[in-house]
Amino acid sequence: MCPAIAELVPDYIRAFEAYTPSRPDPVLMRQYGVDHLHRLNNNENALGPPADARAVIEAFEPPRSAIYPSGDCYALRLALSERFGKDPERFLVGNGSCEVIASVIKAFCEKGDNIITADKTFAVYEWVAEFSGFEARLIPLSNWGFDPEAMLAAMDARTKILFVCNPNNPTGTWWDKGTMERFLRGVAGRAIVVIDEAYCEYVDDEAFPNGMELMERHPNVVVFRTFSKMYALAGLRVGYVCGQRDVVDYIRRTHIVYSVNSLGQPAAAAALADDAGHILATRRMVAEAKELLLPAFDALGLKYVSGAGNFVMVETPASDSLIYRQLMRRGVMVRTMTGFRFPNWIRVSLVQLPAMRDFLAAFGEVLQAVSTGPA
């Protein structure tokens, strides 16, 4: 690169390595010589969106594409307000919850500040902090889960935000009500606590803490939720943050208006209104997939981690990128986990049984091949 340009670039950008998304399915299918591909790499909901959201998507009229969307997701925030019994001004909607991660960091961090999260969790918190020039303190998981004491011990006067992924992607672990309450008392309002509840709709347990309630007693708590996972609208990019009014008012100052498109907004509102049967059907699909996969992993003698959420992680006896390529040649796409600091593990989304059976058959063949010689 031209040296003059490089001099314009801050050190923390020069040091940052960009994320490479996977190529489009048709390109991958050509590359691996297959005519179908099971997408088990992104924790997408294979059932697709609820019926009412489908209807909204089908009814979208092309001329509406010429018109800017509601700049602040007016109707969707009203729908969220009704669902959760909170003022609509307490919701800030983004182009996926990934966008609101950036808005929260911009609102609270300045030069010299730090954020705290885990070393093996959703990497976007760490990435946004680092490419914005802030230190990300990454606390090792303990027993596959976030370590509350070690996170508190890592706090200092420059800690502005603690990110807790509950349940955690990729381990599925979660803090129960007591653990969360003790942690929040330990933070004692000194920093913002983000609870990322991207997978909360998959948890059906009395002991699971609801961030929407916690924020009423702990005003430094903000909650992230998304329509990408349970609601199966990942392609439309809608997620949001909810918190106390004054906290959200600060975050809104840093947030790009008009970032959520005209189709995503009404589809998300419709999905929310039609979610009861959808959530039950999705939980049932996930439970059936686990009932098939976990005993099969046991029989293969493989170590796995299975908690809440629509995914399971399994350790592989060969390099995860080799296993990935071999599975791709059999029409199955999984997530390699070396990038999540789990070298030689893969993460598999939990979907309908026929796809799970195809995965197991392909995985069995691949394991056989790697154990008997060079692949």
Ligand SMILES: *Cc1c(COP(=O)(O)O)cnc(C)c1O
């Ligand atoms: C998928 C996911 C998100 C959601 O991202 P969107 O930008 O809303 O699609 C957020 N947090 C975690 C932990 C996730 O796994």
